[in-house]
Amino acid sequence: MRTFLTQSSHHETQVGALEAIRVKILVKGEPGRLDSLKVELSSESNLFFHYAHEMDAKGFQAMQESQRLMVTFTDYPTVLLRMLNQCIKDPHIQLAVFVMQPNGEARMDFIQNMEYKFVELLSCRFMASPEDVVRQQVSYRYNVVKARLTLMQFLTCLLSSTYVPLMYRQGWRMLIHW
The missing domain is CATH 1.20.5 (Single alpha-helices involved in coiled-coils or other helix-helix interfaces)
Structure with a gap:
């Protein structure tokens, strides 16, 4: 995942730097029965960059309906991992775009380049981590x-x-x- 976009308060999109991001996927629950998931993003070049995406079964159901996802909550961590690995393996075909808002909200969009158009596969909401974290x-x-x-x-x-x-x-x- 390497692409950053930031949006200013004037609704103008500013393109950020292409940067490698460290992703940590944490799962909570028994094997085969996922209770919750947390994805943490950090950067080696900016020690104060830390965002988190937290999801439980209820939140996933809402995301699944709004984005028309065909994956189950139990398979969600595996799908995320596979998509992130595809972004590393084939960066010209699979993109991860991270859009940050001034209020601390952010969104990671997984986009596939189909040569003639870009298709959004998945969009995950992130929040900037609190100062103590x-x-x-x-x-x-x-x-x-x-x-x-x-x-x-x-x-x-x-x-x-x-x-x-x-x-x-x-x-x-x-x-x-x-």
Whole structure:
């Protein structure tokens, strides 16, 4: 999902930047029986960008009727995942357009390019996350980066020390996975 559009209060559409967005799909309920779903959007280039889409069975039924969807609520997370993967795999055929409003509301439209016309497949409503949620996300991401930096400093110190040749002479190997 890479395309951003923003709408100003003057009803003029302003095209935003093409940007990679991190999507997290969270499901609640037993296997085969979905209670609710939450989709979170965040950005590596803007730490304060955080939007959420929450859906339960009742809300999905209203969305299903208004958009004439043929999918069930239980299959909704799988359909979302498949559509997002298609946007990554075939960005010229499948598009995800994110339209933000000044009041914090937003909409993600999944659009398919049929060569001669664009067909809207699905539209999901999002809301900007409250300030405390954004603060938690920024704090978490800061702590992750801080932990990685500490690990890298330790590994740099370890590799530059005299212990490394000794380790290799004794047949030790270090494997680091990211």
